[in-house]
Amino acid sequence: MTESAKQLLLEIKNSGHTPIYVRISRLNPVISKDGLEFNYGGKKIELDGGIVRNLGFISSTEQLMKRFDSLKGLESNGITLINSPDSMFIARDKFNSLMKLKMAKIPVPDTTVVEDPFEVMRLVNEWKDVVIKPVIGSLGLGSVRVSDPDVAFRVAKAILSVNQPVYVQKYINKPERDIRVFVVGTTVLGSIYRVNRSSWKTNVAQGSLTQVLLPNEELQEISLKVVKALKLDYAGIDIVEDEDGSYKVIEVNAAPLWKGFYEATHINPAKYIVEHLIRKIKK
Structure with missing residues (x-):
């Protein structure tokens, strides 16, 4: 369990409600004579709402469908998530989310x-400097920066050998x-710089340092447009500054x-996420 998940459970408890930690792999939808029910570890489970943190490790399309169907079933039963x-699924797919943005x-x-x-070789020749990423992934894991077409070809071949498409993004010289x-919700809690002078990767999980940043009007406007476009209740939005000073949303x-956001800003998003969920449940 991540520290973020622990903080969410604590905030739910502090708000006077009963927190339950549910692993999606053990949540099973059941179609019965009484309608749609859910069991967890063999026992019937009833929820008012939930904060979806991830879909767990997924090794097949069928496994993904089962977990997605479980969440859709909860939602169709009137449980606020x-x-x-749908929004989680779109955001998890890097390319689909960027198309919508x-x-x-x-x-x-x-x-x-x-x-x-x-085609990857051709793109490197055209764009000069690219990042090849997993279509689904996080923390910067598996991302490779490439400027040599031959190296790009080898990386692409390795990805394609395990039946994965190759996601290629033009590198922004940030x-x-x-x-x-x-x-x-509709509130920008805050923003931070993630600084890494020894690597092009700026994820906190990759060793970046964090500095508090007071978001200007443009950053706030872009971020609120992102959550509206993807119909998200909360999100972490990664933005880079291009050489001309303009902003681009990376993912x-x-x-x-x-963790890094809290250390820099001393703002705990868990409190605001739980309050947002409770407001939605009460509507």
């Missing part, structure tokens, strides 16, 4: 997803940092961790 399964006129880097290593903005995390 944040983030909603682009359609909402939110600035994003040039990005594609392909299944041909020669100033040794990126920006994480944290939004709950959106629908179940962000906040």
Whole structure:
């Protein structure tokens, strides 16, 4: 269990409600003569609402469908979930989420997803410097920066050999940092710089230092447009500054961790997330 999950459980308890930690792999929807029920570890479980943190480790499409169906079943039974399964699913898919942001006129880097290593070579020749990422992933794990077409070809071949598409994003020459903005509901809780002078990766999990940043009007506007476009209740939004000073949204995390954010801002998102959930349940 992550520290963020522990803080959420504590906030639920402090608000006068009973917290339950549920592993999605053990949550089973049951169609019975009485309708749709749910059991957890062999026992019937009833919930008023829930905060979806992740879908667990997934090794097959069928496993993903079962877990997604379980969440959709909870939602169809009137249980309030944040983030909603549909929004969670979109945000988890990096390319789909960027397509929706682009359609909402939110600035994003040039990005594609392909299944041909020669196409990856061509893109490196065109874009010069790219990042190849897992389509689904977090913490910067598995991301590779490439500027050599031959190296890109080898990386693409390795990814394609395990039947995964290749997600390619034009590298933005950022100033040794990126920006994480944290939004709950229609409120920007705050933002931080994530600074790494020894690596192009600026995830806190990759060793970046954090500095508090007072978000300007443009950052707030972009971030609120992001959560609206993806229909998210809360999110961690990763934004980079381009060489011309403009902003681009790199990706959106629908179940962000906040250790670095809390250390820099002393704002605990758990309190605001739980309050937001309780308000939605009461509506």
